[in-house]
Amino acid sequence: MTVNMTKGQKISLSKSDGGALSAVRMGLGWQAAPRRGLFGSRTREVDLDASAVLFADKQPVDVVFFQHLTSDDGSVRHTGDNLVGGAGQGGDDESILVDLQRVPANVDQIVFTVNSFTGQSFAEVQNAFCRLVDETTGQELARYTLTGGGPYTAQIMAKVQRGAGGWTMTAIGTAANGRTFQDLMPAIRAAL
Numbered sequence: 001m002t003v004n005m006t007k008g009q010k011i012s013l014s015k016s017d018g019g020a021l022s023a024v025r026m027g028l029g030w031q032a033a034p035r036r037g038l039f040g041s042r043t044r045e046v047d048l049d050a051s052a053v054l055f056a057d058k059q060p061v062d063v064v065f066f067q068h069l070t071s072d073d074g075s076v077r078h079t080g081d082n083l084v085g086g087a088g089q090g091g092d093d094e095s096i097l098v099d100l101q102r103v104p105a106n107v108d109q110i111v112f113t114v115n116s117f118t119g120q121s122f123a124e125v126q127n128a129f130c131r132l133v134d135e136t137t138g139q140e141l142a143r144y145t146l147t148g149g150g151p152y153t154a155q156i157m158a159k160v161q162r163g164a165g166g167w168t169m170t171a172i173g174t175a176a177n178g179r180t181f182q183d184l185m186p187a188i189r190a191a192l
Contacts, residue, residue: 007173011142013100013132013166020166023099023135026050026112026158027092030128046125047118050094051181052076056106058192064096065181066117075102076110097135098160100167108162111172111188115154117179122150130157132169144171154178156191 028050051065152175176187
């Protein structure tokens with residue numbers, strides 16, 4: 001069963017049978033919005049990038065993005081850069097896989113971001129979403145529709161956080177501006 005998340009909503013990543021999830025995939029999908037012009041509708045390619053920043057006690061310790069596809073310990077892996085988005089079929093255009101059992105014990109939060117590397121605002125993006133999938137079963141656990149139409153070029157999407165009761169996911173949905181995760185660090189820190 002999928003939970004459609006709203007900004008600020010938190011869900012447990014425990015399985016319905018009481019067990020813990022072992023691996024999850026954060027998927028990102030989008031389309032370039034058609035623009036009306038003198039000669040009708042057309043689209044311009046939009047390169048959105050998904051990133052995951054790993055934190056230990058609110059300090060960044062590693063990052064996974066299109067130029068560093070695997071975390072140093074191997075527990076988080078980006079499946080590759082998509083430069084144009086999808087054709088609206090609803091599939092993931094970029095994915096980040098997280099092996100929760102292999103995440104080092106000192107890492108207590110992983111923050112997922114999306115940014116427009118080519119600099120277009122989210123007003124030029126449609127059908128954008130992030131979703132969390134149980135990588136073992138393929139079951140979609142949560143979906144967060146990224147609000148569009150704004151003048152910003154990035155969004156702090158969500159975070160997974162380790163606590164005494166296991167891992168939880170929180171939909172953040174904070175608009176920001178920047179072409180890379182480095183540009184987003186002040187907004188990411190505010191979401192911790």
